[in-house]
Amino acid sequence: MFMFAWTFALWVRGGVEPIFDAGLTLFSSDAYVFAFNFYMDAISAVFFGVTCLITILILLFSKYYMHRDPGFRRFHATILLFVFGLSLVIFSGNFETLFVGWEFIGISSFLLISFYRDRYLPTKNSLKVFALYRIADTLFIIALWYAHHLFDKNVLFSEFASLIGEHGNDLLILGILFVAVAMIKSAQFPFSYWLPRAMEGPTTSSAIFYGALSVHIGLFLLLRTYPLWEGNTGLRILVALVGLLTALIATSITRVQSSAKTQIAYASVTQIGIMFVEVAAGLHALALFHFVSNACLRTYQLLISPSILSYLIHYQFYTFTPPTHKMQPNFVGKIRSTLFILGLKEWNMDSVMTHHIWQPLKSMGQRLRFLDKKPALMFCVALLFLGMYVAHDEHASRMIVSGMTWVSAVLSILLFVRSYANTGTALACWTQVFFGQVFAFVFLITLTEVTFQTALIYLTGIVLAYAAGLLCLRFLDTGSVRLSVSEYHGYMYKHPAIGNIFFVATLAMVMFPITPSFIGEEVLLSGIHTDQSAFVAVFILGYVLSGVSSMRLFAKVFFGPHAKTYHEMAYRSS
Amino acid sequence: MLFYDAIFKASEIFGYKVTFSLAEYRNLYRTGRIHTTILERTVREHKGDEHFDEWYRKVLHETFGGQLEARIHALRKGWREHYPIDLNNAVHPLLFRILCSYLDQGIAIVPFPYENAGLLDAIRALEKNSAAHFLNTDRARTLLHDPDLTLEVLLTILVGKQEYFEEYIYGQQFAHRGWSGMVSTLENRPETLLYPKKIALKDLILLECLMEIDALDSAFGLNWKPLGELTNRPPMDIFADIDAKEIYDVIKIWHDAFEWSYYDEALMAIKKSASHNPNTKEGAKRFQAIFCIDEREDSIRRHIESTGACETLGAPGFFGVEFYFHPAHAKFYDKLCPAPVTPAFLIEEIPSAEKHTPAREIVYTKESHTLIRGTVASYILGIPSLVKLIFNLLSPTMSPAIADAFAHMHDENELTVVHEGKRDEARNLQIGFTVAQMADRVEKLLRGIGLVRNFTRLVYFIGHGSSSANNPHHGAHDCGACSGRPGSVNARVAATMANHPDVREELRKRGLDIPASTHFVGGLHDTASDEIEFYDERKMSAEHQELHTQNKQDFERALDLNAKERSRRFMSIDTKQSLERIRKAIKQRSVSYFEPRPELGHGTNALCIVGNRALTRNLFLDRRAFMNSYDYRTDPDGTFLTNVIAPLPLVCGGINLEYYFSRMDNSKLGAGTKLPHNVMGLIGVANSSDGDLRAGLPLQMIEVHDPIRLMMIVEHDPAVVSRVILATPALSEWFTNEWVHLAAFHPEENRLYIFKDREFVPYEPCTDETSVLEEDFLAVIESAEKMKTNNIVDATKENLRIRLMPR
C-alpha cells in the first residue's frame, strides 16, 4: 500500500505523465517470461484515489461498526488483501500483473461474501459468485495466452500505441475476451444477478465492494484495454449495446425490488451500464467522473441503508398517498405485467445460468459414478505413467501422442465433472480433483516441449497441495460415518487452523497466481497454438471446473452450520 | 404450561436452543457466577437430601450424549433423501420476493399490481395478462387459475396421504418462520401497517404448495411421487408430549442455580436496605419526578436523588392516559398506550406557526435509482455524499435520516387535551378528555404510586424515548410500559390534566387534595443521548419558573452522572474522562451512522420491584430493575395493588422473556448480528437478498444480558399479595407456571417470602450479609471490568453486584 502511495506521489511530481516501472521478474525461460510490471496514468490515479479514500473511510467506519462482532480481525485482514489486489490491478504494467491482482480481488471477494460462514446462504452465494468469477478468470487467462501468441512477447501497457498498427484485426478477439471479462466483473447483463447476492457480508463490506470498488473494476479493464479495440467500430457498438441493454434491464429490476440493498445494487449496475456506453463513445473523462461520483453515492447509500426504515416510515407518516395504479387488460398492461414479473425474477438470469450450465454438468457428473470405484483409480494411475512415458519418448509416433492428448483431456474433464457432482466422501472428491489436474498436466505436456524444470514446478504445486489437503481431510475423517460432501459440515467452527491450511491447499490446487502450479500452468498453456481451438475449449472447461469443484469441496467441509456440537445454529433460510 | 416443560418441548419440536449448554453452566460455576451454596441448595430442593450425592455428581461431572433432530423438519427432509432437489432452495427466494413485494410499504418504485385483490388473486390477475410467469410448468399454472383450488388438492399431489398433511404444512411454514409469522400477524392485525394489505396465511400456503409442485415438475416432469408414498416413517403428532430426560433435570438445576445466585443476592440486598437506617429527611424535597418503570431509568433516578433535592417515583410510562395521537400535518394516528389497550380518545397536535414537516433527504429517494434521474443523481450527488459521510465520521449530528425521539411532538404546538364536544367520527374517537375522565386517570395514577400527600411545588412526569441512527431495530429501544413510542405526549398530557383547575377541584372532592401551589410539568428523557426536554415551560408562573430553572441544574447534573454510568459498558468511551467529554461522546453515539450500540436497550433486566422507593433508594441495582412505586400504607387491603400489578408481568415479563430467548438462541430466536441486515419492504430485516425475515433481538442488544427470568418483588403483606394475584387467573398463571418469579417483602415483619406452588413461603437468603458492601458510586463505575468476549462466561462479569450506596 505504501509503495503504491509512493508511486502515486512520484507520478504527481513527475508532471502527471504516464510512468512505467519494470518490476521484478518472477519466472523466465526462452519461451515464457512472467514479470511484474507497473504503470501509472490518469486512469490509475483516479481509481487509486477513490480506492484509498473509500477504504480509509470504511476502515474508520468499521472500527466502531464491527466492534465485538466475531471475525473482526478476519474482516480487516480480508479488506487489506482486497485493497492489495486492487492496487496491483490499478498499477499493473502488463496483463500478467493485472491478472495476479485480479485473482486477489476474486479470492478476497469470496472470503468477504462468505464472511458469516456458519450460515447457509452466505456460503451458497459465495460459491455462486466464485463460479462466475472463475469463468471471468478463465477468459482472462485465454486472453493472456492469445496476446502472448499474437505479440510474441509480454505486452506492456506502455507499448499499446505501437502495437495497434501492426495487428489491426487480430485484436478483435482479444478485445472481445476483455469485454466479456469486464462484463462479468461489472455485473452487466446477463451476469448482473451476482451483485445483490454478494451482499452477504457486513454492510460495510457490501458498501466497499459492491457499491464502490469491486463492481467498477470491469470499467477499469475496459478503459485500460480501450486502445486495443478503439479502432474496431463493431466492437465499440457492441460494448455500447451491452451497456445500454444492461442499463434498461437493471432499471426494470430496480423499479420492482422491495429490499433496500438489492435496489441499490441494481441502481448501481444501471449506472455502470451507462459508463460502458460512455467508454465506448470515447468519453473517458466523463466515464471516470461518473465512476467517482457513482462509487461515492452508492457507498453512502449502502452504508446508511439501515436508516431507510425509520426515514421512509417517518416520511410516509406525513406524506403518504396510496398508490393509484390501474393495470389495463390490454397490450400496454401486458407489457407492464411482463416487465413486473421479469423484474421481480431478475430476468431469470440466475435460473438460466443454473439450469443451463451448472445443472447439466451436475447430472452428467452423477452418471459418472464409476469413477469413484477403485479399479478406475488404478486405471488412472497406470494411464498416467503411460502418458508421461509417451510424452517423454521422442520416438513415440505422432498418432500415439495425439491419442494420449485426447485421452488425458477427456479424462481430466470427466474427473472434474465427477468431483463437481460427487456427493460421496470428501476424500474421493479431493482425489478426483487431483487426478483431474494431473491429467490436465499430461494433456498439456503432450502438446508442448517442456523442460524438466517447468514440469517440476507444476507438479510440486499440485502434489504438495494434494498431500496437505489429504492430511486435513484425514484428520477430520475420523468418525464412524465418512466425511461426505452431500451436506455442509462447518468445520471452520471447530478446527479453524485445519480450515486455513486446507484453504491454502485449495488455492494451490485451483492454480491461484503465484502458487507454483500457476506458473507451471501459464508456461504450459503457451504451448497450445492459436489454431488449436478444441484444446483451448478443453482447457477452459477444465480450468473453470477444477476451480468450482475444489472450492465447493472446501465450502462443504468447512463452511455452513456446524452440526456436531450443541450450540446455536442459524436456519438455512436466514 | 410450566416454564421448563414448555421450553424443552419447544426445543424438541422446533430445534431451538432454550438454555445454555452444560459446558457453559459448568464454566459459569467455575468462574464463580453460580455460587456453590446455591447450587447445593438447588440440588437438594429438586432431588431431596437422599439423592443429593448422586445428582450433585451428575450435575457437575456426567456427560450426556445425544443430539436432537427438530421434529418439525423431519418429514420434509424426505424430499432430499429421495430426489436430487433442495425444495426450499428452489422455492424460497422467489416466494420471499413475491411476499416482500406484495407487502412492501414503499421501497419499490412500482407497486405490486392488483394488490388490493389479495395475494393469490393478485398473482392470478397478473399472470393472466403477462408473457412472463412465476410458475413455469403447465400443471401448476392450471391449478393456479382453477377457481375451485383447495389446499387438499395441492396436498394430495405433494404429500398424497392425508395423515401427513398437517405435519407437512407445519414443516413447510416453519422452514421460514419469519415470513409465515409476519403474514399471520398481518392477517390478524392489518392496521399494524401504515399501508394495510389484504393477506392471509392460507394464501401463502397455497402459493407455496403451487410453487413446490412447479419446482418438482420442472425438475422431474410428472415423474415424481408424493412424499407420503416415499417415506416409511409413520405420521407423527408434532405437538405430542416429550419424554422425560435426565439431562433436562440437570439443566433445570443448573439454570435455577444460575438464576438464584443473582436473586438471592438481590433479596438479601433489599432486606438489608430496608433495615438500613434511612437518614433521608422526609418532606424536605424541592421537587418530585415520576419516571417510567423502565429499568434504564434506575440510574438517572439514583443520580437525581443524590443531589438531595428530589424524590423520584416510578409509574408505567404512558402515565395512565391512553389515546391515539395525531401529530400536526401527519396522515396517520399513533396509538400511545400499552399494546393490549384500545383507546377511545384522540389527541391532536395543533400546528403552530413554525412548521415541522420532515425534511427530505435526497439520497433516500427512489428517484436516485431510476435510469434518467438516477444518472443525474449519480453525477451530482456523489461528491456531496462523500462529504456527508466524512462529516458523520468526524462529528455526527442530527439529520432527517435519524430516528429522533424529540421529533415525536413539538413543544410549541398545543394539544387538544380537554374535550370540547368534538369527535373523530370516522374512527369513532372522542377528541380530548372530559373533566371526569381526566380526574379518573390522574387519581388512578397518583393513588397507584402512593403519591397522595407531601406534594412539592413542582412535580415532573418524565417519559422516555431513544434516538438512534442507521438502526432498523430502533423501535426496540422504546418500551412496552410506555407505548413502544417516545413517551413525550403521554407525559405532557398527564401533566396538563393534573394542572387543570376543574380536575383539581374534582380530585379534592374525591379526597385527593393537591395544593394549588403545586404545578405538574411533562418532559422526555432520551435514553440514548441522555438529554431531557420539558414541555409547556411557558405556562408556569414566574415563581415556578424560577424553581424550575434551579431544578434543571439538578437534572443536568444527573444526566452527566447517568452518562458516566452508562459509558462503562461502551468500549469506545473512557469512563474516567471528564463528564463533559463523556456527555458529548454519548450524544454522538445516538446520531452516528456507524455505531451499532447507541444504547443497550433493556439488556440485563432481571428484577421488578413494586414498593416504596425507600426500599431501593440506597441500592446500586446496575440498571437491572423495573421499579413501580407503590405505598402499602395508603392501600392496606390491596385495592389499588391489582391495578398496579396487572400490567407488569405482560410488560416487564414480556420484555424479559424476549431478551431471554434472543440471548439463548440468537441465531433462531434472535436476529443474529445486525451488521449484514437488509431492510425488506419497510416491514422487516433479512440477512441477504434471499433470506427469511429475522424476528427477535439482534446480537448487539443481548450480549450484556444475563438470561434469567424476571423476579418480581412486592412490598406488602404476602397474604394481601397472594389474594390479589390469585383473584385473576390471567395474572396468576405467569407466577404459578413460573414464567416470572414472585417474592413478597413484608415491610412490618421485615421478612421475605417467595411464591411457590400457589402460596408464599418464608425465604431466608443464604448470601452472606456482609457481601453487600457499602461502596462509592464513582469507584464502582470506574473500576468495573469490561467484557473480553460476548460469550456469557465473560459477558456476565460486566454485570456488577448489588451494593449499598453511602448517603
Ligand SMILES: [Zn+2]
Ligand atoms: Zn417506558
